[in-house]
Amino acid sequence: MKSLFFVICILVLLHAAGHVESSRRHRDDRRQASSYKLFVFGDTFVDNGNTDKQALTWWTRNWYKPYGVSDANHDNSPTGRFSDGKVQSDFLAMILGHDESPAPENMRRGDDDDDDSFGMNFAAGFSNAKAINTTASEFSAQIGRFRRLLKHGIISRDINQSVALVAFSGYDYTYIPHKDTDRHGYTNFIDDVTESIANGVSDIKELGVTKVLVNMLQPMGCSPRFTRTANNYTECIKSEITDIHNKKIKEKLGSEDSVLLLDLYTTFNQIIHPKSGTGFVHRHLPCCESNEAGGYCGQVDSWNGEELFQVCDKPDKYFYWDEYHPTQAGWKAVMDKLEDSIKEFLDIDS
Ligand SMILES: *[C@@H]1O[C@H](CO)[C@@H](O)[C@H](O)[C@H]1NC(C)=O
Ligand SMILES: *[C@@H]1O[C@H](CO)[C@@H](O)[C@H](O)[C@H]1NC(C)=O
Ligand SMILES: *[C@@H]1O[C@H](CO)[C@@H](O)[C@H](O)[C@H]1NC(C)=O
Numbered sequence: 001m002k003s004l005f006f007v008i009c010i011l012v013l014l015h016a017a018g019h020v021e022s023s024r025r026h027r028d029d030r031r032q033a034s035s036y037k038l039f040v041f042g043d044t045f046v047d048n049g050n051t052d053k054q055a056l057t058w059w060t061r062n063w064y065k066p067y068g069v070s071d072a073n074h075d076n077s078p079t080g081r082f083s084d085g086k087v088q089s090d091f092l093a094m095i096l097g098h099d100e101s102p103a104p105e106n107m108r109r110g111d112d113d114d115d116d117s118f119g120m121n122f123a124a125g126f127s128n129a130k131a132i133n134t135t136a137s138e139f140s141a142q143i144g145r146f147r148r149l150l151k152h153g154i155i156s157r158d159i160n161q162s163v164a165l166v167a168f169s170g171y172d173y174t175y176i177p178h179k180d181t182d183r184h185g186y187t188n189f190i191d192d193v194t195e196s197i198a199n200g201v202s203d204i205k206e207l208g209v210t211k212v213l214v215n216m217l218q219p220m221g222c223s224p225r226f227t228r229t230a231n232n233y234t235e236c237i238k239s240e241i242t243d244i245h246n247k248k249i250k251e252k253l254g255s256e257d258s259v260l261l262l263d264l265y266t267t268f269n270q271i272i273h274p275k276s277g278t279g280f281v282h283r284h285l286p287c288c289e290s291n292e293a294g295g296y297c298g299q300v301d302s303w304n305g306e307e308l309f310q311v312c313d314k315p316d317k318y319f320y321w322d323e324y325h326p327t328q329a330g331w332k333a334v335m336d337k338l339e340d341s342i343k344e345f346l347d348i349d350s
Contacts, residue, residue: 031161031346031347031348032097032348033095033096033097033343033346033348033349034096034097034098035161036096036161036162036163036346036348037102037117037118037119037159037161037162037163038089038092038093038096038098038101038102038118038119038162038163038164038165039102039119039120039121039122039146039159039162039163039164039165039204039209040089040092040101040102040119040120040121040122040123040164040165040167041122041123041139041142041143041146041164041165041166041167041200041204042123042127042139042142042165042166042167042168042169042215043123043124043125043126043127043167043168043169043171044062044082044125044126044169044324044325045082045087045088045123045167045168045169045215045325046087046088046089046101046121046123046165046167047062047080047081047082047087047104047121047123047124047125048079048080048081048087048089048090048100048101048103048104048121048123049079049080049081049104049106049107049121050080050104050105050106050121050122050123050124050125050137051063051080051106051124051125051137052106053080056298056299056300058296058299059125059126061296061297061298061299062078062080062081062082062125063078063080064078064298065077065078065298066084066288066297066298066309066311067079067081067082067083067084067297067298068081068083068084068085069084069085069311069315070084070085070315070316070327070328070329071084071085071086071328072085073099073100080104082321082322082324082325083321083325083326083327083328083331084287084288084315084321084327084328085315085327085328086100086328086331086332087101087325087328087331088165088167088215088331088334088335089101089121089123089165089167090331091331091332091334091335092165092213092335092342093118095335095339095342095343096163096346096348098118101121102118102119102120102121103120103121104120104121105120105121105122105145105149106124108120108154117156119155119162120146120149120155122142122143122145122146123142123167124137124142125137126171126174127139127142127168127171128168128171128172128193129168129172129193129196129197129200130172130192130193130195130196131196139166139168139196139197139200140196140200143200143203143204143207146204146207147203147207150207150208157208159207159208159209159210160208160210161210162208162209162210162211163209163210163211163212163213163346164201164204164209164211164212164213165212165213165215166197166200166201166204166212166213166214166215167215168197168215169215169217169218169324170217170218170220170241170242170245172193173190173193173220173241173245187244190241190244190245190248191248193245194245194248194249194252195252197214197249197252197253198249198252198253201214201253201259205258210258211258211259211260211345211346212258212259212260213259213260213262213342213345214249214253214259214260214261214262215261215262215264216245216246216249216250216261216262216263216264216265217241217242217245217246217249217264217265218242218264218265218268219236219239219242219265219268219269219272220239220241220242221236221237221238221239221242222236222237222268222269222272222284223320223323223324224284224285224286224289224320224322224323224324225323225324226239227284228293228323229293233284233285233286234284235284236272236284242265246265249261260341260342260345262338262342263338264334267334267337267338268334270337271283271319271330271333271334271337272284272319279333280317280318280319280329280330280333281317281318282312282317282318282319282320283319283320284319284320285318285320286318286320286321286322286323287311287312287315287318287320287321287322287327288309288310288311288312288321288322289309289310289311289322289323290308290309290323291308291309291310292308295308295309296309296322296323297309297311297321297322297323315327315328315329316328316329317329318330319333
């Protein structure tokens with residue numbers, strides 16, 4: 001009897017030891033979050049300073065107050081981000097164990113001492129995904145710069161553990177051609193835009209990036225720029241463009257193992273329309289509002305310097321910062337919801 005008990009004890013111990021061993025092995029197999037490199041492509045949702053600072057306009061307001069006002073890591077000053085603080089690329093970087101997005105590509109010029117070992121951010125301003133007229137900022141141009149830096153070894157070619165974020169928020173659709181008169185042309189145009197995104201993703205993978213995160217479109221009809229004039233910030237309006245775009249993105253990229261679609265449509269909606277009463281006090285109203293519907297956050301009268309906008313006291317109570325972009329708190333809420341699926345996709349510990 002005693003010896004049977006002894007044998008059972010041994011078996012239990014062996015089993016436990018084996019269990020410890022296999023869970024340790026499992027942990028070693030998983031990747032270190034901080035060993036990932038990150039390359040960012042896209043527009044104002046992820047730009048961290050690639051547009052040049054020029055005289056204040058709608059296009060350059062990201063370099064002027066009150067942009068950056070909540071950004072404690074940067075003296076509460078503007079950094080070229082379209083937010084009161086961090087943006088989506090910063091929160092992804094934090095999931096990967098860093099403080100903020102990799103440096104903007106723009107900053108690298110003329111300063112070869114920069115440490116780009118974490119990666120690089122190519123996203124710029126109001127970029128289009130689809131090339132219309134070759135401009136410096138559209139997706140293919142951003143990829144072109146990435147390709148060149150890789151070729152010249154300025155970005156190390158050792159990118160076999162790397163992730164790209166592709167974040168286009170819909171500037172292609174600012175002036176959608178023939179929207180009301182030509183339905184066929186209109187859906188074809190959305191097809192071209194989503195095809196450009198899919199082609200870009202494929203180019204990025206060919207260059208050696210192993211995993212790609214691709215934003216689906218946020219509910220564009222919830223943007224304050226539309227709800228202001230439609231209903232004084234009380235409800236989202238329908239956006240057929242968003243629906244068609246997201247359906248096509250799913251068709252083109254949804255089945256690829258190396259691609260994770262980030263469903264900003266559902267995530268924004270969950271935050272703007274929460275099931276319970278918790279969440280942001282202000283879900284439609286922007287923290288920083290221009291006096292005129294056609295104006296912008298940060299706008300000042302060029303004659304007398306008078307501010308032509310109002311900014312709220314507590315940006316963290318607002319989901320939207322300006323007429324289009326989430327606050328830092330808004331982006332945090334969005335990325336908190338996506339964090340688990342991103343970690344699972346990248347095979348890193350949560
Ligand atoms: C593209 O360039 C052509 C010729 O330079 C110009 O006529 C057209 O307006 C431009 N389109 C856009 C969307 O900028
Ligand atoms: C990634 O590249 C490094 C250095 O080139 C190499 O040592 C490593 O084995 C590679 N890892 C994989 C998974 O290919
Ligand atoms: C919009 O709503 C605010 C309060 O929510 C109100 O003070 C304002 O008068 C409204 N504006 C218009 C144009 O209805």
